[in-house]
Amino acid sequence: MGSRLLNIQRRAAEHGRLRTGYTQGNRPVRSATWVVTSHSEEHVRAAAELWGGEVEQWTPLNSNIAQWRVITKASSIEALITPGDPLNQYNEMWSAGGCQRRCDGETELLSRQSCLCARQFGEDWHTQPKGRVCSATSRFNVMLPDLSGMGMWRAETHSFYAASEWGGMVDMVLAGTDGKGFVPVTLRIEPRQVVRDGKTKKFPVVVVELRGVTPRQALAGPMSTAMALDPSGTRAVAALEAPRPDYLALAAGALHVDDVGDVYRDANAAGHLNDELVAALSKRAEELKAEAAKKASPGGSTEQVPDEDGAYPAEVVDEPSSTSWPAVAQAGSSN
Template sequence: MGSRLLNIQRRAAEHGRLRTGYTQGNRPMRSATWVVTSHSEEHVRTAAQLWGGEPEQWKPLNSTIAQWRVITTASTIEALITPGDPLNQYNEMWSKGGCQRRCDGETELLTRQPCICLARFGEDWHQQKKGTVCSTTSRLNVMLPDLSGMGMWRAETHSFYAAQEWGGMVDMVLAGTDGKGFIPVNLRIEPRQRVANGETKKFPVVVVELRNITPRQALAGPMTAAVALDPAGGGQAVAAIEAPKGRDWIADAKGALTSDDVRDLWMEAQNAGAVHPKGTDPLSKQLMAIAASKDAESNRQGEDEPGPDEDGAYDVEVIDEAAERQPTDWPVAAQPGSGARR
């Protein structure tokens, strides 16, 4: 591998934004479906093919540079949480002159003062009129695996309630993966409402949820890229999961005595990350086939055992005197020197 500059931060290019609203003239509008925007016409047209909608050219407010956007018909899209910490959260206030405040909830970082909104309005400052207080801003960088390019897409929300859920979800995943590997998720726009001061307010919240994996899998440590890209199929559509070097699981399975031993071996392989927990990968299927052959072999041996005669009696074992003097902690037929016969 080549060298890297150590004094700069490495990051993937940003391909575009995932939005929950759009502008109609100068008027901001909420959307119940995802709005995909990008400078790349190709990305937006591909998004329209995947999630519906009509691509169009568009200029963001206060910008003279045209972009492309599509207001899709999809309220849920598939994404990948990438290695590292993909989430940034601040309380921010913006104007035409740029960012006027950026606060971490305790300290306003531009002036190094204590949180201004908290000092003026107390714990419920976020319920104040928009524009008078900071906006809770969460930015989540994800990869869209079905769009071209290896760059990132930024999902952004200004919901106070989504901020709590995004932080909790991402922190739990990072606790399990240590920021390594990819995690498949769904980004879903969920309509909600709250009642305050006799008024009912409806608003969308972006929910980040695991996609086709369980919390056990997400918290068990980094998963392979193949599984993250194809969680429902165990990674088979991209690449087979290979056993770690130094352990031949197939050879060990063939040398096992019973199917139960093979199943125990599969559990070891699962703990080692060599197989998919759902058993959908090639190695799991090979081990299952070997276990089935062990069962079939055991059944054939059972068929060879002598049955009762026409009177319902079984032949007895004839044991010589030398065998009778052997220790009794082994089954008689298995004792050394046994002259057992049927």
């Protein structure tokens, strides 16, 4: 096994961001559905195919580097929590000049002072208007298994409520898996509201939920990668299903009306019959019936020729099937 640098943290490349809002001009707009942004047009177009929306070029505020984005039609998307601790949380205050405060809830790390917001406004500091105090900033790194690439996608929220819920959810999962293995989750944008000072405030909160597994399974230890990718097992079942036979090709190669009848019965047993297939099989039976009638006519050849062993061909008649098929085929088989 190869060696690694021990003083460098290993992490997957970041492919893009999962956002709950977007900008129109210089105005921020909250979104009820996921907004996917990336420097890669390929990733964003793949997201649009999965979750809808129109792909467009977009330049973030305070930046002159264009990216790609799609405002999807999906409020829920499937994701994977990857090994390690995927959650990063700070109380932060940003301006055009960059990050002005970054606090762990007790100590403001840039100035090394005690929490400035709590010292000024008390324990309910988070109810103050945005910009006056820090925002509870949570960054959640996940993998999107249905998009190309093995990199990470960062979901970010400044919701005080999501901060506590994300932390509780991730802590429980890490307690069960010890940060090993993948865990299937759903990221869902949920509308909420609170009444504060007689005013109703509505806002979106990103909820992280287990997907396809029970708490018992998630907390029992690291699960297999195969289970995390397909917790319900439906994709594995679909992969094992036999491909649908080409009934039209089988009928085209039939030499007798009875052979077409066999194709009909097989299709019926498999639940593949439809009006178009019945019509095609009936047409083929008519063609074989006409060919048989032509051979039986005075101008046709009815002489049987023995094979190399001197045996003449014999017709084998099966017991009639309980599943009937079009009358034209039944009539043809009596010739």
